[in-house]
Amino acid sequence: MGIKFNKVDFKYQGNDNKAYLALSNITLNIKDTGEFITLIGETGSGKTTLVQHMNALLTPLSGSVDIFGVKINRENVKKKKVKLNPIRQQVGLVFQFPEYQLFEETVQKDIIFGPKNFGVDEATAIERAKEVIKVVGLDESYLQRSPFNLSGGEKKRVSIAGILAMEPDILILDEPTSGLDPLGRNALLDVFYDIHKKLNKTIIIITHDMNTVYEYAKRVLVMRDSYLVYDGDPIHLFTNKNIDNWNLDVPDLLNLIHKLEEDLGIQLPTQPRNEQELFEQLKVVLS
Amino acid sequence: MDIIQMKNVSFSYQQDQPVLDGINLNIKKGEWVTILGHNGSGKSTLSKLLIGLLKPSQGEIIIDNITLSRETVHEARKHIGIVFQNPDNQFVGVTVRDDIAFGLENLQVPRNEMVERIDKYAHKVHMAEYLNKEPHNLSGGQKQRVAIAGILAMQTDIIIFDEATSMLDPKGRRMILDYMSQLNKEGVTIITITHDMKEAVLSDRIVVLKKGKIIKVDKAKSVLKDQETLEKSNLELLLPLKVLNYLEKENIDNEKVRSYLWELSLTR
Amino acid sequence: MKNIVIGRYIPGNSFLYKMDPRTKIISLFVLMVAVFMIPRDAFEMMFIGIGLIVLLLLIGKISIKRVYLGLRPLMFLLIFTFVFQILFNRQGPELQSWDLNYSFLNIIAAAVLVLFWIFTKKYVRTKILYFAFMLVGVIIILNQLSLGNVFSTGQLVIHEEALLIGFFIMMRLIIIVTLSTVLTLSTKPTDLNLGLEAVMKPLKFLRINTEEIAMIISISLRYIPTLLDEANKIMLAQASRGVDFAEGKLKDKVMQIISLLVPMFIISFKRSDELANAMEARCFIPGATRTRLHQLFWNRLDTVALVVSLIILIGSITVRVVV
Numbered sequence: 001m002g003i004k005f006n007k008v009d010f011k012y013q014g015n016d017n018k019a020y021l022a023l024s025n026i027t028l029n030i031k032d033t034g035e036f037i038t039l040i041g042e043t044g045s046g047k048t049t050l051v052q053h054m055n056a057l058l059t060p061l062s063g064s065v066d067i068f069g070v071k072i073n074r075e076n077v078k079k080k081k082v083k084l085n086p087i088r089q090q091v092g093l094v095f096q097f098p099e100y101q102l103f104e105e106t107v108q109k110d111i112i113f114g115p116k117n118f119g120v121d122e123a124t125a126i127e128r129a130k131e132v133i134k135v136v137g138l139d140e141s142y143l144q145r146s147p148f149n150l151s152g153g154e155k156k157r158v159s160i161a162g163i164l165a166m167e168p169d170i171l172i173l174d175e176p177t178s179g180l181d182p183l184g185r186n187a188l189l190d191v192f193y194d195i196h197k198k199l200n201k202t203i204i205i206i207t208h209d210m211n212t213v214y215e216y217a218k219r220v221l222v223m224r225d226s227y228l229v230y231d232g233d234p235i236h237l238f239t240n241k242n243i244d245n246w247n248l249d250v251p252d253l254l255n256l257i258h259k260l261e262e263d264l265g266i267q268l269p270t271q272p273r274n275e276q277e278l279f280e281q282l283k284v285v286l287s
Numbered sequence: 288m289d290i291i292q293m294k295n296v297s298f299s300y301q302q303d304q305p306v307l308d309g310i311n312l313n314i315k316k317g318e319w320v321t322i323l324g325h326n327g328s329g330k331s332t333l334s335k336l337l338i339g340l341l342k343p344s345q346g347e348i349i350i351d352n353i354t355l356s357r358e359t360v361h362e363a364r365k366h367i368g369i370v371f372q373n374p375d376n377q378f379v380g381v382t383v384r385d386d387i388a389f390g391l392e393n394l395q396v397p398r399n400e401m402v403e404r405i406d407k408y409a410h411k412v413h414m415a416e417y418l419n420k421e422p423h424n425l426s427g428g429q430k431q432r433v434a435i436a437g438i439l440a441m442q443t444d445i446i447i448f449d450e451a452t453s454m455l456d457p458k459g460r461r462m463i464l465d466y467m468s469q470l471n472k473e474g475v476t477i478i479t480i481t482h483d484m485k486e487a488v489l490s491d492r493i494v495v496l497k498k499g500k501i502i503k504v505d506k507a508k509s510v511l512k513d514q515e516t517l518e519k520s521n522l523e524l525l526l527p528l529k530v531l532n533y534l535e536k537e538n539i540d541n542e543k544v545r546s547y548l549w550e551l552s553l554t555r
Numbered sequence: 556m557k558n559i560v561i562g563r564y565i566p567g568n569s570f571l572y573k574m575d576p577r578t579k580i581i582s583l584f585v586l587m588v589a590v591f592m593i594p595r596d597a598f599e600m601m602f603i604g605i606g607l608i609v610l611l612l613l614i615g616k617i618s619i620k621r622v623y624l625g626l627r628p629l630m631f632l633l634i635f636t637f638v639f640q641i642l643f644n645r646q647g648p649e650l651q652s653w654d655l656n657y658s659f660l661n662i663i664a665a666a667v668l669v670l671f672w673i674f675t676k677k678y679v680r681t682k683i684l685y686f687a688f689m690l691v692g693v694i695i696i697l698n699q700l701s702l703g704n705v706f707s708t709g710q711l712v713i714h715e716e717a718l719l720i721g722f723f724i725m726m727r728l729i730i731i732v733t734l735s736t737v738l739t740l741s742t743k744p745t746d747l748n749l750g751l752e753a754v755m756k757p758l759k760f761l762r763i764n765t766e767e768i769a770m771i772i773s774i775s776l777r778y779i780p781t782l783l784d785e786a787n788k789i790m791l792a793q794a795s796r797g798v799d800f801a802e803g804k805l806k807d808k809v810m811q812i813i814s815l816l817v818p819m820f821i822i823s824f825k826r827s828d829e830l831a832n833a834m835e836a837r838c839f840i841p842g843a844t845r846t847r848l849h850q851l852f853w854n855r856l857d858t859v860a861l862v863v864s865l866i867i868l869i870g871s872i873t874v875r876v877v878v
Contacts, residue, residue, distance in 0.1 A: 043426045043456045057791045085799055093795045099825075100792040103817035113814070117797030148821065151327055162796065179372075179453050181325045181482040183521035208456045249457045252526040256551070264547055275526070279533050286539050338836045361840060369836050376826050377833035381745050381777050388848035390837040395846045402848070423780040437837065 002032040002202070003054050003091070003170070007063035010049055022049040023060075024226040030054075032068065032169050035202040036193070038213045038234075041223035042247050047206050048096075050223060051172050054204075055091035056084045067091060068169075089118045092168030096175045096206075098147075098159035107133070107150075107158050108143035114166040125165065132164040137191055153184045157191075164195070171195065172204040177212070185209075189216060214238065214251035215274050222246060235271060253278060289349075290316040290445060290476050291337065296346035298332055306332045308499045310346070316444070319467075319477040321487040321507070324496035325521035330480045331372075333496070334449040337478070338369050351444060365394065368438030372450040374430035375422070383409070383425070383433050384418040390441040408436040412466065428459025435466055445476040452486065464489075484525050487511065488553060495520050511552065527552040564743050569616040570856060571741040576750025578857040579738050582864040589864075590730050592871040595723055600874055605726065607867070608733055617737055625736035626729065630683055633725050638690075640721035647716030653698045655709045660702035665693045744776045749849055764842060774830070782823070789818045 010023040023046050030037065041047050052058045053065050056072050064073035067087045076082045095101060104110035111132065112125035120128070133142055136157040142150075147158055156176060163171065173192070177185040189212060196203045207213065213220055214234050222230035222237065224246050230237055237243070238254050250258075253272065260266040266285060272278040291314040299305040307329045314320050324330040335341040336348060339360035348355045351366040368390075371377045380386030384405060391401045409415045412432040422430060431451055438446055448467065452460040468489050471477045479486050487493055493510035495503040497520045503510055510516065512528050524532065527548040534545065566572075571579070593600045612619060672689040679685040694711060739747065752769035759765060790800065793814045800811055 042458060043428070052791065055795060057794055085797055088795055088797055095788065095792040095795070099822050100789045100818055101796065103814050103821075114796035117799075153326055166796070179326075179450075181521045182523040184326060186523075210457070247456075247458045256526050256530070259551055260544075260547075264544060266544070275529065278530070282530065282534070283537055283539065286534070286541050286544065287537075335832070340832050340835060361838065364836065364838050371829065371833055373829060375781060376829035379774065379777070379830070379834055379837075381773060385745070385848065389834075389839070392845040392847060393838040393840070393843070395844060397846060398848065398850060401846070405848075421780070422777065423784065441837070 001068055003030040003068075004028070004066040005053070005063070006066065008053065008060040008065060009062045010046075010053070010058060011061055012049075021226040022046045023053070026050065026063070026228050028221070028228060028231065030170070030204070031202060033200050033202055034196075035204075035219060036196050036217055037202070037204045037219045037221060038217040039204060039206045039221045039223065040208070040210075040213060040248065045223040046226045047223050048174060050221075050228075051093060051174060051204065051206065054170070054172060055088045055093050057088075057093070085118070089166050090168055091170045091172065092163035092166055094160050094163045094171070094173045094176065096178070098152075098155040101159050101162060102147040102155060105146060106144055107147050107161075110147050110158065111143075111162045111165045114162050118166060128165045128167070129161070132161040133158075135164060135191065135195065136161045137187060153180050153188070156180070156188070160191075168201075170202045170204065172206075174206045175208070176205060177207065177209065192216075210238075210249045210251040211253065214253055222248070288316050289313040290318075290351055291478075292349040293336075294347050294349075296336060296343045296348060298329075298336060298341060298343050298345075305344075306499050307336070310501060312494060312501065312504065314476065314478065316476055317471075317474050318492065319471045319479070319490040320492045320494060321490040322478065322480045322494045322496060323482060323484075323487060323510075323517070323520060323522055324480075325482065327498075328496040328520060329499040330496050331449055334369060334447050334478070334480055337447060338367055339363060365441070366443055367445040367447065368441060368443040369447040369449055370431060370434045370438065370451040372453055374427040374434070374454060377434055378422045378430050381421065382418070383414060383420050383422075386422070386433050387437045387440050390437050394441060404440045404442075405436075408439045411439060412436045426459065428455045428462055431455065431459065431463055432466070435463075439470075445478065446470065448477070448479045448481075450480055450482075452481070452483070482522060484511070484523065488525070495522075508553070525552045563739070565621065565740050567616060567741065569614070569741070571615040571617070571737065573854070573856060574741075574860055575851050575853055575857045576742050576746045577753050577851060578853075578860050579742060580747075580750050580754050582860055583734050583738050585861075585864040585868050586734055587731055589868040589871040590727050592868070592875050593723075593727075594875050595719060597874060600871065601723065601726055604730060608730055611737065612733075615737065615741065617740055621740055622733050622736050625740075626732055629728065629732055633728055634683065634686065636724050636728075637721040640717045640724070641713055644717035644720060645712070645714055647714045647719070650713045650715050650718065652710055652712040653694060655694075655697040655711055656701045656705045657697070657707040657709065658701060658703045658705040661697055661700055661705075664700065664702070665696050668692050668696065745773065745849065746851075748772045748776065749847075749851060753851060766845070767841065778826075782819075785822060786815070786819060789815055789822075792818075 005026045005028040008023055008026040009021075011019040012022050013019055039047050039050065049058065053060065054067065056065070056067060059072060059074060059077045061074065064071055066072070068090050070082050070087055072082060072087075077084070102110055104113060108126065108129050111129040112122065115125040115128060116122065129143060130140055133140060138154065138157055138161075142154070142158070147155060150158065160173070160176070176192070177188055180188065192203055192205065193216060195201055205212070217234050220230065220232065220234050220237050221228060229242070229246065230240070238250060243250070253275070257268060257271070257278070268278075268281045268285060270281070272281055291312070293310050293312040296307060296310040297305050298307040310333070322330050322333060332341065336343055337350070339355050342357075350363045353359050353363045353366070355363055378386055379389045387405045387409060388401055391404060396404070405418070406415070409418055412435050414429065414432050414436060417425065417429065425433070435446075448463070452463050455463065464486060467477055467479065477490075479490065481487065487507060488511065490507050493503070493505065493507045494501055495510060495516055502519060503513065503516045511525065512531070514524055514532055517524060531545060531548045531552075534541070590604060593604065612622065668689065672685070676682060676685055742750070748769055751772070752765050755763075755765040755768070793811070794800065798811050798814055803811060
C-alpha cells in the first residue's frame, strides 16, 4: 500500500504554448505509515507537481501512480475507471498559502468542510474539529472565530486542521513554515512531529529550510530540473559531492561541525543530529 | 549626518491598540540597519511609515531633511525606496523593461535617459537578458531582482528590504543578500526588516522590536549574542553563538574555541 | 484555462506589424463604418469588400485558421440571425416553399433526429455543418413523411429578401470580426493599449482621464495570467478537500462556487492593496503627468494605410448616395 510512482512523466503547457517538463521518469515508493519525509529542491524543480500527483490532482502524462492500490494513469482517468475523491481523503495535501482554502465564516465550518465532502455527518465532523484544533496547537475558542481575522501563523494552523479533520493516512505539506518567525516555525514543526509520532502517520514536507531537513527528516527527496536526484537519509545527502550543483544550503549544524573539525581539529565522537547532542558531545570533548 | 530620524513615533489602527509605540530611531547615511521582530511586532508597519504609506498618529519622521507630511511625502519618496515581501504583488509592468521603467516614468525622467538607466541597472542585477520577459515566466528571486533594479534606477539614497527574501528559495535568498552588501558598500543606506538572523549578521546595527516597542538598539555584534533580548521577540540565536553561550554557562574555558565561534558567527 | 485570453497576439513580421497601433485602430473604425455603408442590394460591393479582406490577410501573412478561430465563438450568433431572417422575414418574392406535415409520428421522428444530434455532436469536428445537416434533416422528415394522423400542416417559405438580408448581416459581422482579429493578432497588448490611449485623448474634454484608463488596462493585462494561475491553484486546493467540480447536486454546486470565489476575492483584495502600496512607494501619483518609455512613431506606411482606408470609406459612401 502507500504511494508508488512508476516511471512518471509530466509536462506543463507554458504561456507560449511550449511544453515544459515538470517530472521526468520518477520512480518512488512511499509507505502509508511511519515515514517522515522532506522534499527539497529549487523553485521550479517540480516539487509541487510531484506532490500534486500523490493525491491525483494531476494525472501522469506517461507512467502511473499507485495510490493505496488505485492505479492512476492517463487511460484510467480519461475513461473514468477510477474514483479520485476517496484518494484525496486518504492523502491530505495542505497548500502553501492558507488563503487558497479558507472561505467559510467560522473556523469550525471551514474545518468540517472537508470531512463533509467525504460523507462524514455534521455531528461527527464537529467532534473531529474540536480534536484537530487542539492538535495544531490552538484552543476550542478559535472554532467560532472568523478565519480571516487570524494571524498568518494561525491561518496556517487552521488550514492544516482542515486537512487533518479528513483523517488522511498520509499528510503532505507544501512549505508550511515559510514566512513564520523562528519560534512559530519550531512550534509548527513540533506539531508535525507529534502527529507523526503519536498517530504513526506518514508526513511529507516541502521545505527550503535545511535545518528542518537535517533535524527532523528520516528520508529526503531532492528534485532538480524535473528529476528525482536523491532519495535517502539526510546524513548521506549532505556529505554528497553533488550538493553544490543542486544549489542546496548546508544545515547550520553540519556547517559548524565541519568548521570545527577543519579549523580547530575538533573531532566529535558521533555526528550529532540536533543541538542538544552537539552541546553534550562538545562538553565531553572540550573538558 | 542622520538620514532618517524617527521622533517619538506611534501608530495605531484602532484606539488603545498601538501597533507601534514611542519609536525613537536615528539612522546615519550609509549605515545598514536590521530591524528584527516576531510576526506581528509592527516591523512592517514601521516600513510603511518610513515610506509614507501610513501617517504616524503621533511623532514625526524626517527623511533626508524632509519632514514627512501629506505635502512632502511625494518629494521624500524620491529619496527612499522599498522592496516588499511578495514578488508578485509589486511587479507593475507587463515586462521586466516596463517594470523598471515604471518609477522613472513617475519621476518624469526623459525617455533617452530612461533607456540608459534601465539598461545600466538591469545589468547590475544580472537581468539584462530578461528585459523582454513577462513576470509569469520569472522566478520569485528574479522578480525581486527586478524590483531592486526599479529602485536603483530611481537613484534613491535609502532602500528598505521588507522581508524581501522570505518567499524565496536559498539560492534566491543568497543572491538578494549579496546585492544588499554590495549596495551598502557603494554607499546606499540599507534597512532590512526580517526575522532571519543570517540577514542581520552583516549589518552595522540591529533594532529589536517587540509588540510595537523597541526593546534594544545596539551594534550588531552585541545584539547577536544577546539571547535574552532575542528570545523575548521569538528569535533564535545563530548556532555558533548558542554554542558559545552554552560553553559559558557550563564554565568551559577554552579561549581558542570561544573566539573562533565568535568569528564564525560574524561571517556569512 | 489559458485559452480564455481573448485577442491573443501572435508574433510576425508583415507590414501589419510595422504599423503604428493608432493607425490600425483608426483604420479599423473607418473600415467598419465603410462596411455598414454598403447598401443591401450592392452584391458587387460586398464581394469587393470580401476580396479586399482576403487580400489584406494574404499580404499581411495572417493565417486564415487563426481568423476562423476568432470567428468560431460567434458562429452561433451568425447562424441564429440567418435562421431568424429565413423564418420570419416575409418580404420580396418567394424563392422556394415546402409543405410541412405535423403529425405525432412525424414530430417524434424529428425529435429523435434532434436528440441524436444532441448526443452525437461532441464527436463531430465540423459542428456548424453537422447542425445544418440536422436542420435539413428535420425539414425533410416533416416535408416527405406523413405518418399517422396529420393534424396540421404548415409551409416553410423562403423569400428573396430574407436570404439577402441574412447573407448581408452575416457578411458584415464576419468582416468586422475578421478586421478586429487582425488588429489583436498583429498588435502587442501593450501597444494596443498605448494606441487606444492616444486615440481616446480627445475624450479628455469630457473629463475622462484616458491615462488612468490606460493604466488600468495595462495592470489588468499584467495580472490576467497571475489570476488564472491562482484560480487554478484554488481549485486544486479545494479539490484536495473533496470538492468534485465535475459532479454534485445543485446545492453542492453553489457551495463549490462559493469555495472558489471567496478565496479569489480575498486574495485579490489583498493583492490590489499591496500593489497600490508598491505603486505609490515608487512615486506613482494618480492623475499626475508621467513620461513614457514606449512612444509611438508615425511612418509613411501609416499615412498610406490611413489614406487607403479613407478611400474605401468614401467609395462606399459614394455608392450608397449616388447609386
